[in-house]
Amino acid sequence: MSLCCGAAKPRKRPSRTVAVLVSCCLFLLIVCACLLAALVFVGKHILYNHPHARHVARNLQPVGLPTETERRFWRLPNDTRPVLYDLTLLPDLAAGEFRGFVTGHRKDLVLHSKDLSIAEVVVRKEGRVLQVVDVDESLVGEVVIITTREKIFPGVYYVFIRFGGNLKSRLTGFYQSQYSGSNGVRQIATSKFEPTYARQAFPCFDEPNMKSKYIVHLLKPKNASYIALSNFPVNKTESYDETHELVTFDETVSMSTYLSCFIVSDFTNTETSFNNSGVTIPLKVYASPENLDKTTYAGEVGKKAIEYYVNYFGMPYPLPKLAIPDFVSGAMEHWGLVTFRETALLYTNTTHSTSNKQRVATVVAHELAHSWFGNLVTMDWWNDLWLNEGFASYIEYKGVLAAEPTWGMLDQFLTAELHSVLSLDATLSSHPIVQTVVTPDQITEIFDTISYNKGASILRMLESTVGEENFQKGVTNYLKKYAYSNAVTANFLTEIQGVIGNSWDVAEMMNTFTVQMGYPLLTVSVDGDNYTLTQSRFLKDPTASYNSSESIYGYKWTIPVTYVTDLGKSTDLILFKYSDDKITIQKPTGATWIKFNYDQVGYYRVTYPDQEWNNLFSNYESLSTSDRTHLLEELFSLAEAGRVEYSLPLNLTKKLEQEIDYTPWCVASSGLKNILKYLNGSSSIQEETLKAYVSKIVTPAYQNLTWDESEGDGHLRKLTRIEVLSLACSVGHTDCLLEAESQFNTWIDNQTQLSQDLRSLIYKYGMKNASEETWQKMLDVYKSESDASEKLKLVNGLANVQNETLLSSLIELCKNESIVRGQDYFSVMQYISSNPVGTSLVWDWVRCRNSFAMYPNAGAGTANRAKALETVQNNIRWLAQYKAAVESWVNSTAGGST
Structure with a gap:
């Protein structure tokens, strides 16, 4: 009987080949199932507007309803502009409902509304009330259409709307959440509006270019512990009834609906301030x-x-205050009230790991960067989402570097941002950065790796090409020109062009990377000191079929080519235009080696003849950290795509015996673990031989770093220790497993203090062969733990036990939200699926929910469905094409070196 029927018993395992495929792609399938089950994307904002009086009105007729065609539009008519929202929200935390009313000046009567009950509409112009003959709440376009007896002519109109809604059973719009505190379960009301959820909180013009000012009034309990928060400071607080009071906030600057935010909670705060061009801001x-x-x-x-x-933007922070509250999920750049999930906000050096600390720093820096890029200047429509998210995803690294200059953040950009998107963008299920979207599902879909990571990566490439100073000046000019307004990609590129002059076309280069998906592979041929480069589209599956004419550039790119030699980095601008067949570059006189795409700053790949690869291998120690990281990642990726033999990246791993830096070990660990997944069970001798080889090459770093931590250990050394010890334990390094088990047993029996950095590793490998009694002890620890980050580490340990019955119990426990929070459900399923013993259990779970059949129209999950299917196909192809070659290398090379 399958899990979905409520029972767990021994089952026949799938074949090893199927198990490998499942373990390699199950996470994507889980994500896909999550989306298809209608779990919505983490949103972020809310507020209300008034219309301007200069656009031509739609002249709705006094008799009859709008036509069916009018009902079906997803974009609002561009003839009405909001001016001011005067919004009152009255949440009832006990009843789980809210009421509200909003007034605004507008001159057309089509606006967004979803899941709201509209009780009353009043329309006035210059003190005269217009008769409302119909209020049509269309479900198709998520709009409400208000029809008046007389025609609507250009002018300023005052509209009053009284409405109500439900706070419960939702995670978007205006909704209710709860947390367990020392005083029991506490109820709070909060909001999540990005991208299209403000319409679930109040009728509004829910489009990013419909900016408006807001005056917000929030109801809160008179209980002194409860507070109300919104984007701007509190103006006044008045008694509302015996148990509630109404908090009124100052009028805001002009902003988009998705940036507004309302919170009623019993939170408290710490306070500091920052220097805002000579003005102190709390x-x-x-x-x-x-x-x-x-x-x-x-x-x-x-x-x-x-x-x-x-300082960087050359513009002061535009608001009078900045608040950062803990939030239930995700992180969101609401202007002046930036919200964060616990795991992205809370940290102490006695309870959290080094990686937790870095996550807090990067997420905080990302969301605060939006105060300029996204909030001050907003994309005109969601097609250009990358202007918001790509920029924040890049500039966050500069922000963290300023706050923590010893963390090597620019090297970490490769492993944290670039490599994952290079993998995705090498598939046919990718999409262009700039892509036409209309419906809410389409908009939600593009909040993905392409908009964030690829956007950040091509901005990094652009900055390298034009120079840091020119890039910074262009950004400042752009922000000043479009402040409190909206812009498109071309506006940004025009400002960069204005700084560098007309020596070359910025838009031409960038458009090849924004309006077509994918990226190029440069193939190098050598004739003496002349290096000739040709380009083609890089795909994981080199046999994949696509139509080059579907792109206006024919899947060719204008590429800023850079290189580094033993004499230094290239300084001249070298553009390989999309219209050129090839380009030839001469190696500098006296240089003994050359590596193209220094520090992997360009968004492209490079492959060389074997002699050039071997020359780079010989000079591995001479390369920068980023270049060594790049060399490893490039070769593993090229081998996966059949562009080089797998012997090349595997031979390069021999250099790891002298490696001690963090990012090269990140790449090597990932590449080697992926190969071991494929070999899992296919031949126990070859799998164990490869594990022994990895154990050998990781030993020098293991002995250098050890389990012993020192107060003098820097941030990067701490991260490297985690990476190296994790790899060592994963391949059965004897000393590593014994130490993990020893520390785990001491902790579980005596509750001794564990290292913040190493406890996750200790939980995972200490639990591997644990008894049911020990597993239950750890489950009790998990249940009593309140810290969100620590709970995830504990449950990952529970998910690593090599006992199918206990894993089945954990899956059942996931259904109880009092034990596993809903927002952690799919994380736990991923942890279980990563355990070879749990793979088949989660596979049953996926099959029982048969998401593809249940949701033939995938909605916001369409892209993830395509990615999951393509991942499965690529895994099948890998086993068919490369497994034998890897096993041959293991037999001939790894076996002889262990």
């Missing part, structure tokens, strides 16, 4: 009382990052 960090001591670091890094941005 910076408060809010959290539940139990977590308040964990907010200090977020305030510290937020202060340093935003002061850096004020």
Whole structure:
């Protein structure tokens, strides 16, 4: 009987080949199932508007309803502009409902509304009330259409709408959440509006270019512990009834609906401030009382990052206050009230790991960067989402570098941002950065790796090409020109062009990377000191079929080519235009080796003749950290695509015996673990031989780093220790497993203090062969733990036990939200699926939910469905084409070196 029927018993395992495929692609399938099950994307904002009086009205007729065609539009008519929302929201935390009313000046009567009950509409112009003959709440376009008896002519109209909605059973719009504190379960009301969810909180013009000012009024309990928060400071607080009071906030600057935010909670705060071009601005960090001591670091890094941005952008922070509250999920750049999930906000050096600390720093820096790129200047429509998210995803690294200069953040950009998107963008299920989207599902879909990571990566390439100073000046000019307004990609590129002059066409280069998906592979041929480069589209599956004419550039790119030699880096601008067949570059006189795409700053790949690869291998130690990282990642990726033999990246791993830096080990660990997944069970001798080889090459770094931590250990050494020990334990390194088990047993029996950095590793490998009694002990620890980051580490340990019955119990426990939070459900399923014993259990779970059949129209999950299917096909292809070659290398090389 399958899991979905409520019972767990021994089952026949799938074949090893199927198990490998499942373990390699199951995470994507889980994500796909999550989306198809209608779990919505993490949103972010809310507020209300008034219309301007200059556009031609639609002249709705006084008799009859709009036509069916009119009902079906997803974009609002561009003839009405909001001016001001005067919005009152009255949440009832006990009943789980809210009421509200909003007034605004507008001159056309089509606006967004979803899942709201509209009780009353009043329309006035210059004190005269217009008769409303119909209020049509269309479900197709998520709009409400208000028809008046007389025609609507150009002018300013005052519209009053009274409405109500449900706070429960939702995670978007205006909704209710809860947390467990020392005083029991506490109810809060909060909001999540990005991209298209403000319409679930109040009728509004829910499009990014419909900016408006807001005056917000929020109802909260009179209980002194409860507060109300919104984008701007509190103006006044008045008694509303015996148990509630109404909080009114100052009028905001003009902003998009998705950037507004409303919170009613019993949070408290720590406070600091930042220097805003000579003006002191308060910076408060809010959290539940139990977590308040964990907010200090977020305030510290937020202060340093935003002061850096004020200087970098050459523009002061535009608002009178900045608040950072703990949030239920995700992170969101609401202007002046930036919200964060616990795992992205809370940190102390006694309870959290080094990686937790870095996550807090990067997410805080990302969201604060939006104060300029996204909030001050907003994309005109979601097609250009990358202008918001790509820029914040790149500039966050500069912000963290300013706050934490010893962390090597620019090297980490490769492993944290670039490599994952290079993998995705090498598939046919990718998409262009700039892509036409209309419906809410289409809009939600593009909040993905392409908009964030590829956007960040091509901005990094652009900055390298035009120079840091020119890039910074162009960004400042762009922000000043379009402040409090909206812009498109061409506007940004025009400002960069204006700084560098007309020596070359910025838009031509960037358009080849924004309006077509994918990226190029440069193939190098050598004739003496002359290196000739040709380009083609790089795909993981070199046999994949596509139509080059579907792109206006024919899947060719204008590529800024760079190189480094033993004499230094190239300085001249070298553009390989999309219209050129080839380009020839001469190696500098006296140089003994050359590597193209220094520091992997360009968004492209390079492959060489074997002699050139071997020359780079010989000079591995001479390369920068980023170049060594690039060399490893490039070769593993090229081998996966059949562009080089697998012997090349595997031979390069021999150099790891002298490697001690973090990012090269990240890449090597990932590449080797992926190969081991494919070999899992196919031949126990070859799998064990490869594990023994990896154990051998990781031993020098293992002995250098050890399990012993020192106060003098820097951030990067700590991260490297985690990576190296994790790899060592994963391949059965004897000393590593014994130490993990020893520390785990001491902890579970005596509750001794474990290292913040190593406890996740200790939980995972200490639990591997644990008894049912030990597993239950750890489950009790998990249930009693309140810290969100620590709970995820504990449950990952529970998911690593090599006992199918216990894993089945964990899957059942996931159904109980009092044990596993809903937002962690799919993370736990991923942990179980990564365990070879749990793979088949989660596979049953996926099949029982048969998401593809249940949701033939995938909606916002369409792209993830395509990615999952293509991943499965690529895994099948790998086993068919490369497994034998890898096994041959293992037999001839790894076996002889162990």
